[in-house]
């Protein structure tokens with residue numbers, strides 16, 4: 001993505017230059033309102049009302065997972081995982097959906113309704129639904145931010161494992177999360193992207209690994225700097 005975006009004539013960002021590295025996790029941080037979600041929505045083709053000027057190329061369709069699990073309360077867990085196929089009018093592949101639920105540790109919850117699940121379990125259903133789409137590019141918009149610290153850490157690990165080999169763009173406000181998962185770490189500012197050196201060890205990294213703590217501190221410093 002190279003270009004500028006505006007809503008109703010008001011600039012959201014200008015001359016942003018963002019290239020995702022294939023098969024790798026890119027983490028995008030930055031102040032509230034700087035335009036991170038707008039970037040994701042543009043990549044996803046869901047940026048209604050946003051005027052983008054520039055070049056934007058997306059290799060095929062993408063999958064997206066957001067902070068809210070967006071599960072449909074009137075469908076059971078299995079049907080929520082199958083919702084993409086149903087919306088497209090494809091034949092639902094229940095066997096594959098059950099496999100995805102097993103991958104996220106919810107094989108025994110397929111017939112339950114979302115209201116009977118914990119927040120962490122609901123987010124795992126959302127992950128199973130994202131995996132069901134089987135897209136090379138996956139966009140994650142603060143998917144773990146509403147979870148308690150322990151569940152968040154577990155979800156980070158599970159998602160990194162299951163999305164291995166995908167091209168991932170993760171928007172997060174959490175420097176530790178970026179330091180654990182980022183293979184490229186970028187801070188979005190009104191004047192462009194700042195590249196912060198990411199650890200080079202494989203992901204997911206341990207929460208308190210020395211290289212993670214170093215990158216986390218570095219990120220805090222950069223985020224605190226006035227732009």
Ligand SMILES: Nc1ncnc2c1ncn2[C@@H]1O[C@H](COP(=O)(O)OP(=O)(O)OP(=O)(O)O)[C@@H](O)[C@H]1O
Pocket residue numbers: 007012030031032033034035036037038039049
């Ligand atoms: N539908 C809309 N109409 C008008 N302005 C909008 C609309 N959606 C977003 N904006 C504005 O666009 C800017 C960027 O919003 P965006 O959600 O992309 O920021 P963000 O960096 O993801 O913020 P946060 O970290 O708080 O989620 C903000 O100033 C916001 O007020």
